[in-house]
Amino acid sequence: MKVLVTxxxxxxxRAVCEKLLDKGGVDVVAVDNLNDYYAVELKHARLATLxxxxxxxxxxxxxxxWDGLEALFAAERVDYVIHLAAQAGVRYSIQNPHAYAQSNLTGFTNVLEACRRHPVKHLVYASSSSxxxxxxxxxxxxxxxxxxxxxxxAATKKANEVMAHSYAHLYALPTTGLRFFTVYGPWGRPDMAPWLFTxxxxxxxxxxxxxxxxxxxxxxxxxxxxxxxxxVMEHVPQGADGQPPYRLFNIGNHNPVELMKFIRATEAACGREAVKDYYPMQDGDVPVTYADTARLRAAVGFSPDTPLADGMQRFVAWYRGYHGV
Ligand code: NAD
Structure with missing residues (x-):
C-alpha cells in the first residue's frame, strides 16, 4: 500500500507518517514545503524521526x-492521500489571508485535481472544528x-469541504473531511496554547x-x-443510494475543558504555578468547541478519549526532553 501524506x-x-510506517507494508510518500510559519528547525527535527x-x-x-504536484502523483501512483498541509492558525489568518488562499484554496484545488487525474482510493483531508x-x-x-x-x-476549511463535495459529486472521488478539535501532544505546535503555556x-x-x-x-x-x-482512511465512503462518496467526521475528545482547568493541568504537569495576565476574547475566536463523536464511533468503532491530565503529562515530558529543560 502506498500513502501520500501532505x-x-x-x-x-509526522505522527500519521510514523504510525503508517509502524503498521508495516506501507510506503509513505511525504510532502511538505517546510515553510517558516513557525520554527523550521522543529519541522526538520520531526522529519529526522522518520x-x-x-x-x-x-x-x-x-x-x-501544480506542475510539481502533478508530476509527483504521476510518478508515485499512490493508493490513498492524507492531506494535512495547510496554513493553520485562527489569529494569524486575520492578518495574513493570502497565505491561506495560497495553501488552503489553491493548494487544495491542486490536491483534488491530482486525485481525480491519478485516481486514488480515498482522499482524507483536514478540516477543523472552527x-x-x-x-x-x-x-x-x-x-x-x-x-x-x-x-x-475557518472560511477556507469550510470551503475545502464544499470543494471536496463537488469532486465527490462530479467525479465520484471518495473524500472524507476530518474536523479536528484542538490537537495537542508530543511534537506539537509552538503557536498553540499547550506549547505556549508550558x-x-x-x-x-x-x-x-x-x-x-x-x-x-x-x-x-x-x-x-x-x-x-x-x-477512517481504510473506511472508504461508497456513496450509496445515488449520494456522492462524500463524508465528514468530527474527531474530538467529546469533553470540553475550561481554559482555567486546562491551565491547572499544565501547571500540574510542569510542577509549577503560572503567572497569569487576563485579556478579552480575540477576534476570530469562539467561546466553546465540543465534538459530538457518535458518527465517527458508529463508522470506525473508535473515538478519542485520552484524559487531558495524562496527555499533558506526556506533552510536558516530551517538551522537557526536546529542549533539555
Ligand atoms: P502544522 O502547521 O504543524 O502542519 C502543516 C504542515 O503543512 C507544515 O509542516 C507546513 O510546512 C506544511 N504546509 C503548509 N502549507 C503548505 C504548502 N502550501 N505546501 C506544502 N506544505 C505545506 O499543523 P498541524 O497542527 O499538523 O495541522 C495539520 C492539519 O490539521 C492542517 O490542515 C490544520 O489546518 C488542521 N487542523 C489542525 C488542528 C490542530 O489543533 N493542530 C485543528 C484543526 C485542524
Missing part, C-alpha cells in the same frame, strides 16, 4: 505548485448547518489568558487523532 513535517503529519525508516520518502514541494463558528449549539454535530465562519482560516510556565514568564479564562476547548490527544485518521 504536511508530513507538521505536527499531525527519514531513516524503510518505506519513507520525503519530497520538499509546495502543494500550490467551521462551527460562534453560535453553534453544543455538542457540535456533523448534521448541523455551518455557514457562518468567524475567521478567514514554555512560559517553565521559564517563569507570564501567560496570556484570553476571554478571562472562560472559553472551553475540546482538547484532543495526538495519538487519538492518528488512530482516527488511519481507521
Amino acid at each position: 504536511g508530513a513535517a507538521g505536527f499531525i503529519g 527519514q531513516s525508516r524503510p518505506g519513507f520518502a520525503f519530497h520538499r514541494l509546495d502543494i500550490a505548485d 467551521v462551527y463558528g460562534q453560535n453553534a449549539k453544543v455538542p457540535f454535530s456533523e448534521d448541523d448547518r455551518v455557514d457562518a465562519p468567524v475567521s478567514f482560516y 514554555e512560559a510556565i517553565l521559564k517563569g514568564e507570564t501567560i496570556k489568558v484570553f476571554n478571562h479564562g472562560k472559553m472551553q476547548r475540546d482538547f484532543t490527544y495526538i495519538d487519538d487523532i492518528v488512530e482516527g485518521v488511519l481507521r
